[in-house]
Amino acid sequence: MLTNITPQELFHLKEQGETIIVDVRAPIEFEEATIPGAINIPLFTNEERAEVGTTYKHKGQEAAKELGLELFSKKLPAFIKAFKALEAPATVFCWRGGMRSQTAATVLDLMGISVNRLTGGIKAYRIWIKEQLDTLPLPPLYVLNGHTGNGKTHILRELKEEGYPVIDLEGMACHRGSIFGQIGLEPSNQRMFNLLLGEELLRYQNEPYVLIEGESSRIGKVVIPERFYQHKEISPQLFIDLPIDERVKIILADYSPDDYHDEFIDSFSRIKRRIHTPVSKTIAQALEERNYTEVVKNLLIYYYDPHYSYSNTYSDELITLIEEESVEDAKAEVKQFLSRKVHV
Structure with a gap:
């Protein structure tokens, strides 16, 4: 039939x-x-x-x-x-x-x-x-935010596996949201991203909240629809803060730089003029020597962290700070936060 x-x-x-x-x-x-x-x-x-x-x-x-x-x-x-x-x-x-x-x-x-x-x-x-993206009621959001390498994506994906309502924006964009974010991935286009986002919003219409990651308006090749992006901007922000050495380990595990050495050099070439010349030379030398721990640590201290701090404009009443020693500890704290909010 x-x-x-x-x-x-x-x-x-x-x-x-x-x-x-x-x-x-x-x-x-x-x-x-x-x-x-x-x-x-x-x-x-x-x-x-x-x-x-x-x-x-x-x-x-x-x-x-x-x-x-x-x-x-x-x-x-x-x-x-x-x-x-x-x-x-x-x-x-x-x-x-x-x-x-x-x-x-x-x-x-x-x-x-x-x-x-x-x-x-x-x-x-x-x-x-x-039409759904333009008209659906948007669910309450809790936004996992924080400096690069703080394990936000890891936390969200583990929580999704545990049954929490999560919209994985980076997963749908096939991009990690940084200048190095496309390495080892095939980024999505806008059409595919919109289809995925629209379907996720339909699935979560009856949930009390949805978890997402704090992103800029553009993730790789795609732009977050303005209505959803503005809703994110006025939603509660959970700022994850891990020790820098832990962040370096997370980034190295995520990006596998030794497998994509040339791509890392190419991506670094696009931002090195924005970094103080002596530091830029140190990073370039570490890249040449394949000392990726030194590369990542310097990029965090001298590029990503200052840039992120400059762009953060959220009011204090929206921010909850989660300072922990590991991703697992931070995830546990996020779960406790959600439990308190849902049962209020």
């Missing part, structure tokens, strides 16, 4: 685990941005998609349809087999809910495979998510 469904219906089916979302667009489109959680079973390869597009441009719609049908018919058995292997009913989509998803859904239906088709494709889903 073939059923056309709306973006809202798709989200609820996905949350209930009642569908597997299948992006039938070409791999290059899937990799750029897709509905979170979707898998890719494409009608066409990247090259075939380009060929069909060129045919449409030079010979018209009918010629493009004929070529598409010829290309797709050759892979039809493998296409059907891939859907039969899925462990739940599929929902297919393409860019605008056009020929590709219609073809996929019709063929699957003819083969007796139950399938949904997303009306309007990923374009409609993005529009719906943007």
Whole structure:
């Protein structure tokens, strides 16, 4: 049976685990941005998609349809087999809910495979998510803040595993939020970030609060939507403060600089003019010698900490200071803070 469904219906089916979302667009489109959680079973390869597009441009719609049908018919058995292997009913989509998803859904239906088709494709889903970002009631936030390397991301991700309501902004951006933050990662684009954030806000509508990390308005390639960012700025800020040697250990474990030596040199070259010349030379020498402990310590003392202190403008009534010796101790204190607030 073939059923056309709306973006809202798709989200609820996905949350209930009642569908597997299948992006039938070409791999290059899937990799750029897709509905979170979707898998890719494409009608066409990247090259075939380009060929069909060129045919449409030079010979018209009918010629493009004929070529598409010829290309797709050759892979039809493998296409059907891939859907039969899925462990739940599929929902297919393409860019605008056009020929590709219609073809996929019709063929699957003819083969007796139950399938949904997303009306309007990923374009409609993005529009719906943007509406949620613009209109959903924003939950109360508690913001984990503090200098670079204080374990904020570690605390949030561990709390999320324990069932706390956490929106991991850096995880969704695939960026750690610093000049070195892209190293070893493939940063998200704005479209993918907005889809992820919108879905998280929908999931947490009934929670008494949500935990996030203190970020600037830009994280790598993405910008936090203004409405959500301003809400963060007026929310309670939990400032984590760990000893500098502990912070250095955390950063070294997170970034694995020995595996990305050249990337570290490149990133440092972009900020070295902002650091006092003697210190900059010391850091450059330590980098050359692969003395990453010295590199990180000097960057914290002479670049990140002064820059962070200068940019912190929160009023005292919003700030709770959590001074501990380790990430585990800081996490325990955060949990105690939340317990007191929830039971007030």
